[in-house]
Amino acid sequence: MATPAAAAAAASLGFYLWVRQWQQCGYAGVLDLPVPLETHARTESPPTTWSETLYLFREAVRYMYQETLGRWHAIDLFFGLAYLSRRLTDEYPAADIAATGQPIIVKQLSAADAQQLLVQLQHVRRYMLYCQGLRHHKPDMQRKHWQEHLGLVAEDILWHNPTAGLLRPAYVIVKDRPTQSIILCVRGTHSRPDMFTSLTGAVKPHHAVSPGGVVLGFSHLGMLAAARWLMKATRDTLIKALDSNQGYQLKIVGHSMGGGTAAMLTMMLRDKVSELSTATAWAIACPACMTLQLAGSCAPFVTTLIHGTDIVPTFSSGAVDNLRQEVNQSSWFAEFQTDIKQRLTSNFTSTLRGLRIGAAGTAQWTQRNIIRTAATGITYAMHVQQTGWA
Numbered sequence: 289m290a291t292p293a294a295a296a297a298a299a300s301l302g303f304y305l306w307v308r309q310w311q312q313c314g315y316a317g318v319l320d321l322p323v324p325l326e327t328h329a330r331t332e333s334p335p336t337t338w339s340e341t342l343y344l345f346r347e348a349v350r351y352m353y354q355e356t357l358g359r360w361h362a363i364d365l366f367f368g369l370a371y372l373s374r375r376l377t378d379e380y381p382a383a384d385i386a387a388t389g390q391p392i393i394v395k396q397l398s399a400a401d402a403q404q405l406l407v408q409l410q411h412v413r414r415y416m417l418y419c420q421g422l423r424h425h426k427p428d429m430q431r432k433h434w435q436e437h438l439g440l441v442a443e444d445i446l447w448h449n450p451t452a453g454l455l456r457p458a459y460v461i462v463k464d465r466p467t468q469s470i471i472l473c474v475r476g477t478h479s480r481p482d483m484f485t486s487l488t489g490a491v492k493p494h495h496a497v498s499p500g501g502v503v504l505g506f507s508h509l510g511m512l513a514a515a516r517w518l519m520k521a522t523r524d525t526l527i528k529a530l531d532s533n534q535g536y537q538l539k540i541v542g543h544s545m546g547g548g549t550a551a552m553l554t555m556m557l558r559d560k561v562s563e564l565s566t567a568t569a570w571a572i573a574c575p576a577c578m579t580l581q582l583a584g585s586c587a588p589f590v591t592t593l594i595h596g597t598d599i600v601p602t603f604s605s606g607a608v609d610n611l612r613q614e615v616n617q618s619s620w621f622a623e624f625q626t627d628i629k630q631r632l633t634s635n636f637t638s639t640l641r642g643l644r645i646g647a648a649g650t651a652q653w654t655q656r657n658i659i660r661t662a663a664t665g666i667t668y669a670m671h672v673q674q675t676g677w678a
Contacts, residue, residue, distance in 0.1 A: 334455035419543040422475040476544030505579035515552035538567040547571030576604030
Protein backbone atom coordinates (compact mmCIF):
# COMPACT_ATOMS: atom_id res chain seq x y z
CA MET A 289 0.00 0.00 0.00
CA ALA A 290 2.94 2.33 0.61
CA THR A 291 4.01 2.48 -3.03
CA PRO A 292 0.60 3.43 -4.53
CA ALA A 293 0.04 5.94 -1.71
CA ALA A 294 3.41 7.60 -2.32
CA ALA A 295 2.80 7.69 -6.06
CA ALA A 296 -0.67 9.21 -5.61
CA ALA A 297 0.67 11.82 -3.20
CA ALA A 298 3.46 12.79 -5.59
CA ALA A 299 1.02 12.99 -8.49
CA SER A 300 -1.33 15.20 -6.47
CA LEU A 301 1.54 17.49 -5.44
CA GLY A 302 2.74 17.81 -9.02
CA PHE A 303 -0.77 18.55 -10.22
CA TYR A 304 -1.27 21.18 -7.49
CA LEU A 305 1.97 22.94 -8.45
CA TRP A 306 0.97 22.89 -12.10
CA VAL A 307 -2.44 24.41 -11.29
CA ARG A 308 -0.77 27.15 -9.23
CA GLN A 309 1.52 27.97 -12.14
CA TRP A 310 -1.43 27.95 -14.51
CA GLN A 311 -3.38 30.38 -12.32
CA GLN A 312 -0.42 32.72 -11.90
CA CYS A 313 -0.22 33.13 -15.67
CA GLY A 314 -3.43 35.16 -15.57
CA TYR A 315 -5.82 32.47 -16.82
CA ALA A 316 -7.78 32.02 -13.60
CA GLY A 317 -11.40 33.04 -13.97
CA VAL A 318 -11.34 33.27 -17.76
CA LEU A 319 -14.28 31.49 -19.36
CA ASP A 320 -12.56 30.78 -22.69
CA LEU A 321 -9.70 28.68 -21.43
CA PRO A 322 -6.47 28.56 -23.45
CA VAL A 323 -5.44 25.45 -25.32
CA PRO A 324 -3.87 23.18 -22.68
CA LEU A 325 -0.36 21.93 -23.01
CA GLU A 326 0.19 18.46 -24.39
CA THR A 327 0.14 15.73 -21.78
CA HIS A 328 2.40 12.66 -21.68
CA ALA A 329 4.98 14.38 -23.85
CA ARG A 330 7.72 12.03 -22.61
CA THR A 331 5.65 8.83 -22.55
CA GLU A 332 6.27 6.38 -25.37
CA SER A 333 6.53 3.07 -23.52
CA PRO A 334 5.79 1.58 -20.07
CA PRO A 335 7.68 3.25 -17.19
CA THR A 336 10.86 1.54 -15.97
CA THR A 337 11.93 3.91 -13.17
CA TRP A 338 10.32 5.67 -10.21
CA SER A 339 10.59 9.04 -11.91
CA GLU A 340 8.84 7.75 -15.04
CA THR A 341 6.09 6.20 -12.91
CA LEU A 342 5.48 9.44 -11.01
CA TYR A 343 5.50 11.36 -14.28
CA LEU A 344 2.87 9.00 -15.69
CA PHE A 345 0.65 9.44 -12.61
CA ARG A 346 0.93 13.22 -12.77
CA GLU A 347 0.17 13.38 -16.48
CA ALA A 348 -2.80 11.04 -16.05
CA VAL A 349 -4.30 13.34 -13.41
CA ARG A 350 -3.61 16.39 -15.55
CA TYR A 351 -5.18 14.76 -18.60
CA MET A 352 -8.32 13.79 -16.68
CA TYR A 353 -8.69 17.35 -15.38
CA GLN A 354 -8.25 18.86 -18.85
CA GLU A 355 -10.86 16.56 -20.35
CA THR A 356 -13.46 17.19 -17.61
CA LEU A 357 -13.46 20.36 -15.51
CA GLY A 358 -10.85 21.94 -17.76
CA ARG A 359 -13.24 21.88 -20.71
CA TRP A 360 -16.65 21.83 -19.05
CA HIS A 361 -18.13 24.56 -16.90
CA ALA A 362 -19.20 22.89 -13.67
CA ILE A 363 -22.81 24.04 -13.98
CA ASP A 364 -23.05 22.56 -17.49
CA LEU A 365 -21.40 19.37 -16.35
CA PHE A 366 -23.79 18.68 -13.47
CA PHE A 367 -27.07 20.41 -14.34
CA GLY A 368 -26.89 20.59 -18.15
CA LEU A 369 -26.17 16.90 -18.58
CA ALA A 370 -28.89 15.94 -16.10
CA TYR A 371 -31.58 17.92 -17.91
CA LEU A 372 -30.38 17.00 -21.39
CA SER A 373 -30.52 13.31 -20.48
CA ARG A 374 -34.25 13.65 -19.75
CA ARG A 375 -35.05 14.39 -23.37
CA LEU A 376 -36.50 11.64 -25.46
CA THR A 377 -35.10 10.90 -28.90
CA ASP A 378 -36.44 8.90 -31.79
CA GLU A 379 -32.96 8.17 -33.12
CA TYR A 380 -31.27 4.90 -32.26
CA PRO A 381 -28.25 5.75 -30.05
CA ALA A 382 -25.82 3.94 -32.38
CA ALA A 383 -27.55 4.84 -35.65
CA ASP A 384 -24.35 6.24 -37.19
CA ILE A 385 -22.52 2.99 -36.45
CA ALA A 386 -25.34 0.76 -37.64
CA ALA A 387 -25.58 2.75 -40.89
CA THR A 388 -22.07 1.70 -41.92
CA GLY A 389 -22.67 -1.99 -41.27
CA GLN A 390 -24.12 -4.69 -43.45
CA PRO A 391 -27.02 -6.55 -41.85
CA ILE A 392 -27.05 -10.33 -42.07
CA ILE A 393 -30.39 -12.00 -42.63
CA VAL A 394 -29.89 -15.62 -41.68
CA LYS A 395 -32.90 -16.86 -43.65
CA GLN A 396 -31.36 -15.54 -46.87
CA LEU A 397 -28.02 -17.28 -46.40
CA SER A 398 -27.13 -20.44 -48.23
CA ALA A 399 -26.56 -23.61 -46.22
CA ALA A 400 -22.78 -23.30 -46.64
CA ASP A 401 -22.73 -19.63 -45.58
CA ALA A 402 -24.97 -20.32 -42.59
CA GLN A 403 -22.69 -23.15 -41.49
CA GLN A 404 -19.64 -20.91 -41.88
CA LEU A 405 -21.33 -18.21 -39.78
CA LEU A 406 -22.17 -20.76 -37.09
CA VAL A 407 -18.56 -21.96 -36.92
CA GLN A 408 -17.35 -18.36 -36.73
CA LEU A 409 -19.70 -17.63 -33.83
CA GLN A 410 -18.48 -20.75 -32.03
CA HIS A 411 -14.90 -19.48 -32.41
CA VAL A 412 -15.95 -16.07 -31.08
CA ARG A 413 -17.43 -17.78 -28.03
CA ARG A 414 -14.07 -19.40 -27.33
CA TYR A 415 -12.32 -16.04 -27.69
CA MET A 416 -14.72 -14.50 -25.18
CA LEU A 417 -14.14 -17.33 -22.69
CA TYR A 418 -10.39 -16.76 -22.90
CA CYS A 419 -10.99 -13.07 -22.12
CA GLN A 420 -13.33 -13.99 -19.28
CA GLY A 421 -10.77 -16.33 -17.73
CA LEU A 422 -8.15 -13.58 -17.54
CA ARG A 423 -10.44 -11.58 -15.24
CA HIS A 424 -9.83 -13.95 -12.34
CA HIS A 425 -7.35 -12.55 -9.84
CA LYS A 426 -5.31 -15.69 -9.24
CA PRO A 427 -3.36 -17.52 -11.98
CA ASP A 428 -4.65 -20.89 -10.77
CA MET A 429 -8.25 -19.69 -11.12
CA GLN A 430 -7.54 -18.46 -14.64
CA ARG A 431 -6.13 -21.83 -15.69
CA LYS A 432 -9.02 -23.65 -13.99
CA HIS A 433 -11.53 -21.51 -15.90
CA TRP A 434 -9.97 -22.38 -19.26
CA GLN A 435 -9.76 -26.05 -18.34
CA GLU A 436 -13.41 -26.26 -17.28
CA HIS A 437 -14.96 -24.17 -20.05
CA LEU A 438 -12.57 -24.76 -22.96
CA GLY A 439 -10.93 -28.08 -22.20
CA LEU A 440 -7.50 -26.46 -22.30
CA VAL A 441 -4.65 -28.63 -20.99
CA ALA A 442 -1.58 -27.26 -19.23
CA GLU A 443 0.86 -28.00 -22.07
CA ASP A 444 -1.20 -25.87 -24.46
CA ILE A 445 -0.57 -22.72 -22.37
CA LEU A 446 2.55 -21.44 -24.11
CA TRP A 447 3.01 -18.26 -22.06
CA HIS A 448 1.02 -16.80 -19.21
CA ASN A 449 1.39 -13.29 -17.77
CA PRO A 450 -1.53 -13.17 -15.27
CA THR A 451 -0.92 -9.77 -13.66
CA ALA A 452 -0.83 -6.31 -15.20
CA GLY A 453 1.47 -3.34 -14.72
CA LEU A 454 1.39 0.27 -15.85
CA LEU A 455 0.95 0.14 -19.64
CA ARG A 456 1.62 -3.61 -19.40
CA PRO A 457 -1.65 -5.56 -19.71
CA ALA A 458 -2.10 -9.15 -18.58
CA TYR A 459 -2.12 -11.69 -21.41
CA VAL A 460 -1.87 -15.35 -22.29
CA ILE A 461 -0.64 -17.26 -25.35
CA VAL A 462 -2.34 -20.59 -25.95
CA LYS A 463 -2.51 -23.33 -28.54
CA ASP A 464 -6.22 -23.70 -29.28
CA ARG A 465 -6.68 -27.08 -30.95
CA PRO A 466 -10.42 -26.83 -31.87
CA THR A 467 -9.84 -23.66 -33.93
CA GLN A 468 -6.33 -24.62 -35.10
CA SER A 469 -5.05 -21.28 -33.84
CA ILE A 470 -2.32 -19.75 -31.75
CA ILE A 471 -4.25 -17.23 -29.66
CA LEU A 472 -2.77 -14.21 -27.90
CA CYS A 473 -5.47 -12.94 -25.54
CA VAL A 474 -5.08 -9.49 -23.97
CA ARG A 475 -7.06 -8.60 -20.85
CA GLY A 476 -9.17 -5.46 -20.64
CA THR A 477 -9.51 -3.00 -17.78
CA HIS A 478 -9.72 -4.99 -14.56
CA SER A 479 -7.11 -3.74 -12.06
CA ARG A 480 -5.69 -0.37 -10.98
CA PRO A 481 -2.75 -0.60 -13.44
CA ASP A 482 -5.24 -1.41 -16.22
CA MET A 483 -7.25 1.64 -15.21
CA PHE A 484 -4.25 3.92 -15.63
CA THR A 485 -3.54 2.35 -19.01
CA SER A 486 -7.09 3.21 -20.07
CA LEU A 487 -6.95 6.71 -18.58
CA THR A 488 -3.69 7.48 -20.36
CA GLY A 489 -5.93 8.77 -23.09
CA ALA A 490 -3.72 11.37 -24.74
CA VAL A 491 -3.30 10.82 -28.47
CA LYS A 492 0.02 10.18 -30.16
CA PRO A 493 1.00 10.00 -33.85
CA HIS A 494 0.68 6.53 -35.29
CA HIS A 495 0.93 5.11 -38.79
CA ALA A 496 0.01 1.98 -40.66
CA VAL A 497 1.22 0.49 -43.92
CA SER A 498 -1.59 -0.53 -46.27
CA PRO A 499 -1.66 -1.62 -49.92
CA GLY A 500 -2.44 1.97 -50.81
CA GLY A 501 0.61 3.33 -48.97
CA VAL A 502 1.33 4.74 -45.53
CA VAL A 503 -1.67 5.89 -43.50
CA LEU A 504 -1.02 8.58 -40.90
CA GLY A 505 -3.16 9.22 -37.87
CA PHE A 506 -3.36 9.29 -34.08
CA SER A 507 -4.00 6.58 -31.50
CA HIS A 508 -4.78 6.24 -27.79
CA LEU A 509 -1.43 6.51 -26.02
CA GLY A 510 -2.10 3.94 -23.29
CA MET A 511 -3.12 1.20 -25.71
CA LEU A 512 -0.42 2.18 -28.18
CA ALA A 513 2.31 1.90 -25.54
CA ALA A 514 0.83 -1.41 -24.35
CA ALA A 515 0.83 -2.77 -27.90
CA ARG A 516 4.48 -1.79 -28.37
CA TRP A 517 5.41 -3.54 -25.13
CA LEU A 518 3.44 -6.65 -26.10
CA MET A 519 5.17 -6.85 -29.47
CA LYS A 520 8.57 -6.97 -27.80
CA ALA A 521 7.39 -9.37 -25.08
CA THR A 522 5.57 -11.90 -27.30
CA ARG A 523 7.30 -11.74 -30.68
CA ASP A 524 9.73 -14.64 -30.21
CA THR A 525 7.13 -16.87 -28.50
CA LEU A 526 4.62 -16.34 -31.29
CA ILE A 527 7.14 -17.06 -34.04
CA LYS A 528 8.26 -20.25 -32.29
CA ALA A 529 4.65 -21.36 -31.73
CA LEU A 530 3.73 -20.96 -35.41
CA ASP A 531 6.89 -22.77 -36.51
CA SER A 532 6.06 -25.68 -34.21
CA ASN A 533 2.42 -25.88 -35.33
CA GLN A 534 2.30 -25.77 -39.11
CA GLY A 535 -1.12 -24.84 -40.47
CA TYR A 536 -2.15 -22.91 -37.37
CA GLN A 537 -3.28 -19.29 -37.67
CA LEU A 538 -2.36 -16.43 -35.34
CA LYS A 539 -5.31 -14.75 -33.65
CA ILE A 540 -4.89 -11.64 -31.47
CA VAL A 541 -7.91 -11.35 -29.17
CA GLY A 542 -8.90 -8.78 -26.56
CA HIS A 543 -11.85 -7.29 -24.72
CA SER A 544 -12.42 -3.58 -24.04
CA MET A 545 -8.99 -1.99 -23.51
CA GLY A 546 -7.49 -5.31 -24.55
CA GLY A 547 -9.45 -5.13 -27.80
CA GLY A 548 -7.94 -1.78 -28.75
CA THR A 549 -4.49 -3.04 -27.78
CA ALA A 550 -5.03 -6.21 -29.85
CA ALA A 551 -5.99 -4.17 -32.92
CA MET A 552 -2.87 -1.96 -32.69
CA LEU A 553 -0.64 -4.95 -31.94
CA THR A 554 -1.93 -6.76 -35.03
CA MET A 555 -1.15 -3.72 -37.16
CA MET A 556 2.42 -3.64 -35.81
CA LEU A 557 3.05 -7.36 -36.22
CA ARG A 558 1.83 -7.39 -39.82
CA ASP A 559 3.96 -4.35 -40.61
CA LYS A 560 7.20 -5.13 -38.75
CA VAL A 561 7.42 -8.91 -38.29
CA SER A 562 7.33 -10.81 -41.57
CA GLU A 563 6.83 -14.19 -39.86
CA LEU A 564 3.62 -12.85 -38.28
CA SER A 565 2.28 -10.88 -41.22
CA THR A 566 -0.86 -13.04 -41.48
CA ALA A 567 -2.10 -12.24 -37.97
CA THR A 568 -5.73 -11.26 -37.57
CA ALA A 569 -7.51 -9.67 -34.61
CA TRP A 570 -10.85 -10.03 -32.87
CA ALA A 571 -11.60 -6.97 -30.74
CA ILE A 572 -14.58 -7.47 -28.42
CA ALA A 573 -16.22 -4.22 -27.24
CA CYS A 574 -13.29 -2.34 -28.74
CA PRO A 575 -13.14 1.32 -27.69
CA ALA A 576 -12.55 4.19 -30.11
CA CYS A 577 -8.76 4.08 -29.96
CA MET A 578 -7.55 5.47 -33.29
CA THR A 579 -8.51 7.96 -35.97
CA LEU A 580 -10.88 6.97 -38.74
CA GLN A 581 -8.21 6.62 -41.42
CA LEU A 582 -6.18 4.20 -39.31
CA ALA A 583 -9.29 2.23 -38.45
CA GLY A 584 -10.14 1.90 -42.13
CA SER A 585 -6.64 0.66 -42.97
CA CYS A 586 -6.89 -2.25 -40.52
CA ALA A 587 -10.47 -3.21 -41.39
CA PRO A 588 -9.43 -6.19 -43.62
CA PHE A 589 -7.77 -8.01 -40.71
CA VAL A 590 -9.44 -6.61 -37.55
CA THR A 591 -12.99 -7.61 -36.64
CA THR A 592 -14.80 -5.79 -33.85
CA LEU A 593 -17.83 -7.03 -31.94
CA ILE A 594 -20.28 -4.61 -30.33
CA HIS A 595 -23.30 -5.54 -28.23
CA GLY A 596 -26.06 -3.04 -28.92
CA THR A 597 -25.18 0.41 -27.61
CA ASP A 598 -22.43 -0.67 -25.21
CA ILE A 599 -20.86 2.53 -23.88
CA VAL A 600 -17.25 1.34 -24.29
CA PRO A 601 -17.30 1.09 -28.12
CA THR A 602 -19.59 4.11 -28.63
CA PHE A 603 -17.76 6.47 -26.25
CA SER A 604 -14.97 8.67 -27.62
CA SER A 605 -13.46 12.12 -27.25
CA GLY A 606 -15.26 13.20 -30.41
CA ALA A 607 -18.58 12.08 -28.95
CA VAL A 608 -17.82 14.01 -25.75
CA ASP A 609 -17.01 17.15 -27.74
CA ASN A 610 -20.30 16.84 -29.62
CA LEU A 611 -22.14 16.33 -26.33
CA ARG A 612 -20.48 19.36 -24.75
CA GLN A 613 -21.48 21.50 -27.73
CA GLU A 614 -25.05 20.22 -27.55
CA VAL A 615 -25.23 20.95 -23.82
CA ASN A 616 -23.89 24.48 -24.29
CA GLN A 617 -26.37 25.18 -27.10
CA SER A 618 -29.35 23.61 -25.35
CA SER A 619 -31.99 25.49 -23.37
CA TRP A 620 -31.44 23.48 -20.25
CA PHE A 621 -31.48 26.59 -18.03
CA ALA A 622 -34.99 27.48 -19.21
CA GLU A 623 -36.05 23.90 -18.54
CA PHE A 624 -34.43 24.15 -15.13
CA GLN A 625 -36.41 27.33 -14.33
CA THR A 626 -39.65 25.75 -15.56
CA ASP A 627 -39.00 22.68 -13.47
CA ILE A 628 -38.33 24.78 -10.36
CA LYS A 629 -41.55 26.76 -10.90
CA GLN A 630 -43.54 23.56 -11.36
CA ARG A 631 -42.04 22.08 -8.22
CA LEU A 632 -42.78 25.24 -6.19
CA THR A 633 -46.34 25.41 -7.53
CA SER A 634 -46.89 21.73 -6.81
CA ASN A 635 -45.52 22.05 -3.28
CA PHE A 636 -47.59 25.20 -2.63
CA THR A 637 -50.74 23.52 -3.97
CA SER A 638 -50.06 20.46 -1.84
CA THR A 639 -49.59 22.68 1.21
CA LEU A 640 -52.89 24.50 0.60
CA ARG A 641 -54.66 21.20 0.05
CA GLY A 642 -53.19 19.90 3.29
CA LEU A 643 -54.28 23.01 5.17
CA ARG A 644 -57.78 22.77 3.73
CA ILE A 645 -58.08 19.11 4.61
CA GLY A 646 -56.66 19.83 8.06
CA ALA A 647 -59.11 22.66 8.63
CA ALA A 648 -62.03 20.51 7.51
CA GLY A 649 -60.89 17.72 9.82
CA THR A 650 -60.57 20.13 12.72
CA ALA A 651 -64.06 21.49 12.08
CA GLN A 652 -65.49 17.96 12.00
CA TRP A 653 -63.71 17.02 15.24
CA THR A 654 -64.92 20.24 16.92
CA GLN A 655 -68.44 19.62 15.80
CA ARG A 656 -68.39 15.99 16.87
CA ASN A 657 -66.62 16.30 20.18
CA ILE A 658 -67.52 19.80 21.46
CA ILE A 659 -70.59 21.27 19.82
CA ARG A 660 -72.54 18.01 19.67
CA THR A 661 -71.61 17.13 23.26
CA ALA A 662 -72.55 20.60 24.44
CA ALA A 663 -75.85 20.45 22.59
CA THR A 664 -76.62 17.08 24.16
CA GLY A 665 -75.86 18.46 27.62
CA ILE A 666 -78.10 21.48 27.11
CA THR A 667 -80.94 19.29 25.87
CA TYR A 668 -80.61 17.03 28.89
CA ALA A 669 -80.57 19.99 31.30
CA MET A 670 -83.72 21.44 29.76
CA HIS A 671 -85.44 18.08 30.03
CA VAL A 672 -84.57 17.82 33.72
CA GLN A 673 -85.78 21.35 34.36
CA GLN A 674 -89.07 20.71 32.59
CA THR A 675 -89.57 17.51 34.59
CA GLY A 676 -88.95 19.36 37.84
CA TRP A 677 -91.50 21.98 37.01
CA ALA A 678 -94.01 19.38 36.32
